[in-house]
Amino acid sequence: MSEAPLLNATAITKTYGSQIGCENISLDIHEGEVLAIVGESGSGKTTLLNCLAQRLPMTAGRVSYRMRDGTTRDLAGLTEAERRFLMRTDWGFVHQNPADGLRIRVSAGANIGERLMAIGDRHYGQIRETAHDWLSRVEIPGVRIDDRPTAFSGGMRQRLQIARNLVTNPRLVFMDEPTGGLDVSVQARLLDLLRGLVDQLALAAIVVTHDLAVARLLSHRMIVMKGGRVIETGLTDRVLDDPRHPYTQLLVASILEV
Amino acid sequence: MSERILLRLDNVSKSFTNHLRGAVHLPVVDKVGFDVAAGEIVILGGPSGVGKSSILRMIYGNYGIEFGKILMRSSLDSQFVDLAAVSPREVIALRRSTIGYVSQFLRAIPRVSAIDVVAQPLRERGTNADEARDLARALLTRLNLPKALFELPPATFSGGEKQRVNIARGFATSHPILLLDEPTASLDAENRAVVCAMIEEKRENGTAILGIFHDEEVRDRLGGRIVDVSTFSARKAAA
Numbered sequence: 001m002s003e004a005p006l007l008n009a010t011a012i013t014k015t016y017g018s019q020i021g022c023e024n025i026s027l028d029i030h031e032g033e034v035l036a037i038v039g040e041s042g043s044g045k046t047t048l049l050n051c052l053a054q055r056l057p058m059t060a061g062r063v064s065y066r067m068r069d070g071t072t073r074d075l076a077g078l079t080e081a082e083r084r085f086l087m088r089t090d091w092g093f094v095h096q097n098p099a100d101g102l103r104i105r106v107s108a109g110a111n112i113g114e115r116l117m118a119i120g121d122r123h124y125g126q127i128r129e130t131a132h133d134w135l136s137r138v139e140i141p142g143v144r145i146d147d148r149p150t151a152f153s154g155g156m157r158q159r160l161q162i163a164r165n166l167v168t169n170p171r172l173v174f175m176d177e178p179t180g181g182l183d184v185s186v187q188a189r190l191l192d193l194l195r196g197l198v199d200q201l202a203l204a205a206i207v208v209t210h211d212l213a214v215a216r217l218l219s220h221r222m223i224v225m226k227g228g229r230v231i232e233t234g235l236t237d238r239v240l241d242d243p244r245h246p247y248t249q250l251l252v253a254s255i256l257e258v
Numbered sequence: 259m260s261e262r263i264l265l266r267l268d269n270v271s272k273s274f275t276n277h278l279r280g281a282v283h284l285p286v287v288d289k290v291g292f293d294v295a296a297g298e299i300v301i302l303g304g305p306s307g308v309g310k311s312s313i314l315r316m317i318y319g320n321y322g323i324e325f326g327k328i329l330m331r332s333s334l335d336s337q338f339v340d341l342a343a344v345s346p347r348e349v350i351a352l353r354r355s356t357i358g359y360v361s362q363f364l365r366a367i368p369r370v371s372a373i374d375v376v377a378q379p380l381r382e383r384g385t386n387a388d389e390a391r392d393l394a395r396a397l398l399t400r401l402n403l404p405k406a407l408f409e410l411p412p413a414t415f416s417g418g419e420k421q422r423v424n425i426a427r428g429f430a431t432s433h434p435i436l437l438l439d440e441p442t443a444s445l446d447a448e449n450r451a452v453v454c455a456m457i458e459e460k461r462e463n464g465t466a467i468l469g470i471f472h473d474e475e476v477r478d479r480l481g482g483r484i485v486d487v488s489t490f491s492a493r494k495a496a497a
Contacts, residue, residue, distance in 0.1 A: 030347065188368035195367075217367065221346050235319060235346040242321040246277030253278055 004066060006031050006172060006204050007052070012061035014047050020228040021047035025061075027223065027233075031171065032202040036219035036236065038209055038251070044228035045208045046176055052206060053093055053174045054083060068171075088118045092165030092173035096180040098157035102149050102164065108135065109145040111164050119168060134163040138193060155186035159193065166197065175207045179214055191217055212255055216240055224248045262295040262334060264466040265317070265435050270326030270342075272309075272316055273492065285492030286312050290326070292485045294466040296334060296434070299457070299482030302470050308487045310470045311362065314437045317341070317468070318359045319349040332356045332434050354382060359437040360428030364420040366413040372398065373408045376426040383431055390430075397426040401452055417444045429456050436460055438469035442476050454479050 005028035014021035022044035029035050037045045050056035052063060054075055063075045068090055078086065087093070095101040102111050112131040113121075121127055132142050138159035140152075149157050158178065165173060178194065179187040195218060198205055209215055215222050215236060222239050224232040224247070232245040243249045270290040276282045287309040294300045302310040315321040317328055319341055329338040332355050341352060353359075358379075367375065376394035381387060398408060401422040407415065412423050425441050438457070442450045454476060460467060471477050477484075 033347070192367070192369040220350055234322075235349055237320050238322060238346070238349075241315070242274070244275075244322070249277050 003030070004072065005029060007063065007065050008072075009052055009063045010061055012048065012051050012063070013059045014044075014051050014056065015059045020044070022051065022225070022228045025230055029172070029204050029206060031204055033221065034198055034203075034205045034207060034219040036207050036209060036215035036222040037225060038212060038215050038222055039225035040210060040251075043225040045210075045225050047228075048225070049174055049176055049206060049208045053091065054087070055093070065172075085119075088115060089168045090170050090172065092168075092170040094158075094161055094165055094173060094175040094178050096177035098149065098154070098161040101161040102157065104149050107146045107148055108140065108152070108160055111149065111160060112167050115164060115168050130167060131163075134167050135160075137197070138163045139189070153186075155182055155190060158182065158190055162190075162194070162197070166201070166203075169201070170203070172204045172206070175205060177209055178207065179209070179211065187214075194218060212240060212251065224251070260293070262297070263293045264296050264331055264334070265294040265468065266327075266329040266338070267291055267293075267313075267317070268327040268329065270313075270316065270323055270328060271492070272312060272321060272323045287487065287490045288492040290487075290490040294435070294468050296464045296466050297461055299461055299467045299469065299480050301477060301480070301482045301484045302468065302487050303484045304487035304491070308491050310487050311439055313487065314359065314439050314468065314470065317435075317437055318357055319353070330356055330435060356433060357435045357437065358428055358431055358433030360425055360439060360441050362439040362443070364412060364424040364427075366411060366420070368413070369411055371409045372403065372412050372415070372423045375412060375423055376430055379427060379431050393430055394426065397430055398423070400456075401426055402449055418446070418449070421445060422449065425453060425456075429460070432463070433465070435466045435468070438467065438471075440470050440472060442471065442473055450476060 007029045010026050012025045013023050025048055037048060039045045047056065051058045064072050065075055066072045093101065103114065109128060109131040112134050113127040116127050116130060132145060135142055135145060140156055140159055149160055152160065179190050182190060191214065197203065207218055219236045221234065222236045223230050224239065224245065226247050232239055232243065232248045239248060240252055243252050267290050271288045273283060273285040276284065290313060292300065302313060304310060312321060316323050323342050326342065328341040330341060330352065331338045339352065341349060373391055373394045376397060377390035380390035380393060395408065403419060403422050407419065412420050415423065421444050442453050445453065450473070457467060457480060
């Protein structure tokens with residue numbers, strides 16, 4: 001239990017002028033661990049995710065990451081080239097809206113292949129084969145490899161975005177409301193797929209969601225945010241079944257039971 | 259006896275504070291203390307609402323506690339760990355290595371078949387996929403679940419069918435401590451007998467078993483030591 005975390009964030013604060021995005025947040029994530037960040041709209045969860053993923057400059061705080069070579073680096077000290085390489089290989093980022101994470105005008109196969117080419121793969125046949133394999137892993141029929149994402153349903157686009165992210169075998173994936181805009185049945189399929197992939201690949205993931213059922217299904221630990229601060233944290237089922245903070249109790253009590 | 263203890267609750271107290279109802283304080287149990295040894299069955303007794311299920315949930319780390327220690331160990335020659343004092347990651351590790359739990363109700367996962375629900379905890383403990391599925395199949399067969407249901411997700415199963423999937427899941431692994439929350443509640447006599455036999459086999463193998471059984475027949479057959487939870491009840495005044 002003492003091994004070093006994959007990612008450590010210390011005292012992260014992000015302000016937008018006088019507005020607080022998130023304030024003084026520290027967390028660790030270990031290999032193979034799924035952390036859910038929950039809270040309502042405006043609670044700062046997406047701001048926190050973007051700060052962790054280096055997509056948004058922090059006002060204060062630091063994020064360090066154990067690189068593939070075993071060295072732990074302060075991410076503020078990476079060169080631009082190192083930062084881009086990290087984001088293209090060892091990290092993934094799954095957006096709520098697949099259009100934000102896909103290149104909508106190129107084929108499904110090219111969407112997956114692009115990340116491979118970015119890390120130096122040049123063999124067309126192999127890239128296509130890998131793309132094909134990943135399409136089947138996310139349950140998209142191989143015959144759709146040359147179709148553009150514009151011809152895909154919302155659920156398929158989201159699965160394609162996941163394939164595009166996972167093709168380089170990242171160790172850490174950031175997800176922002178990955179099941180957000182999907183129908184319930186499509187959501188269930190995606191969740192099951194994500195659960196399976198996280199498990200098989202021993203991925204670490206940080207998942208932002210406002211849906212407590214998604215958090216329960218996917219995550220080991222969770223963080224509850226309100227007004228930019230962390231108000232409760234712990235084992236996912238402990239937080240959901242024995243919530244302490246008044247706001248967490250309100251969230252849990254507000255779930256509709258079927 | 260004490261050198262055979264795997265689970266010890268020491269002065270454990272738990273209450274809920276409901277902030278949605280003006281911070282109503284609901285005491286559950288107070289100063290709970292008992293031991294469970296390897297190869298022993300201990301039955302939590304007392305009327306409904308006295309806190310029996312809550313005690314199991316505390317031992318599993320699903321409920322937090324205010325005071326006391328929940329000491330457990332994975333074998334007779336290892337050190338005790340206080341579940342109440344460790345990090346969430348360590349609780350997850352203890353669930354993998356030390357504590358098995360059959361909850362009262364199965365939490366169905368969309369699209370995951372009955373057989374995979376049962377195989378999952380085995381796979382988490384390192385059994386390969388085929389072997390885990392074989393073991394799961396054998397357990398579901400023993401519990402008389404119709405074969406046609408094996409590959410279906412349990413969401414639409416009857417109460418008794420879901421419970422048998424849940425039992426198979428809890429019994430598939432060989433955790434040294436096993437918590438059972440009314441595993442026989444919605445079963446017919448035949449399946450009740452199967453579950454009793456499975457519990458007895460666990461006892462023979464040296465598992466420390468802590469359970470809630472409302473059924474007199476089951477209690478008589480298992481013949482475990484009874485710990486009366488009403489002596490720890492903090493609700494006497496509230497009731």
